Amino acid sequence: MAMNLRLSPETASALQAEAERTGRSQQEIVREALTRHLHLVEDDSSASDRERARAAQVVRPARVAYRKVAPRLRLPKGTDSLDLLDRDDRF
Numbered sequence: 001m002a003m004n005l006r007l008s009p010e011t012a013s014a015l016q017a018e019a020e021r022t023g024r025s026q027q028e029i030v031r032e033a034l035t036r037h038l039h040l041v042e043d044d045s046s047a048s049d050r051e052r053a054r055a056a057q058v059v060r061p062a063r064v065a066y067r068k069v070a071p072r073l074r075l076p077k078g079t080d081s082l083d084l085l086d087r088d089d090r091f
Contacts, residue, residue, distance in 0.1 A: 005030070015029060015030070019066070020065065020066040021065050021066065022065055022066075023062055023065040023066050024048070024050070028048060032048070
C-alpha cells in the first residue's frame with residue numbers, strides 16, 4: 001500500500017539524518033518503526049536482510065554509512081548520455 005506521510009520539519013530532518021547515518025532508506029526506517037510500534041513482530045524477524053547478514057557476520061558494516069558522490073565524468077556542453085549510447089560503432 002502506498003501512502004503520503006506529512007512529517008514535521010524536525011522529524012523529517014531526524015529521519016534523513018538517520019538514513020544517512022545508517023545507510024538505510026528512509027522508507028526502510030519508517031516501515032521498521034511502524035512494524036515495531038504495531039507489535040507485528042515478536043522476534044528478530046523484523047530485521048532487514050542487511051541486518052541479519054551483519055549479525056551472522058556474512059558481511060561487514062560499511063566503513064562510511066553514507067556519502068554524497070560527486071560525478072566523475074563531465075560531458076561536453078550539449079551532449080547527454082543518450083548521445084553516448086547512440087553511436088554507429090556499436091552493434
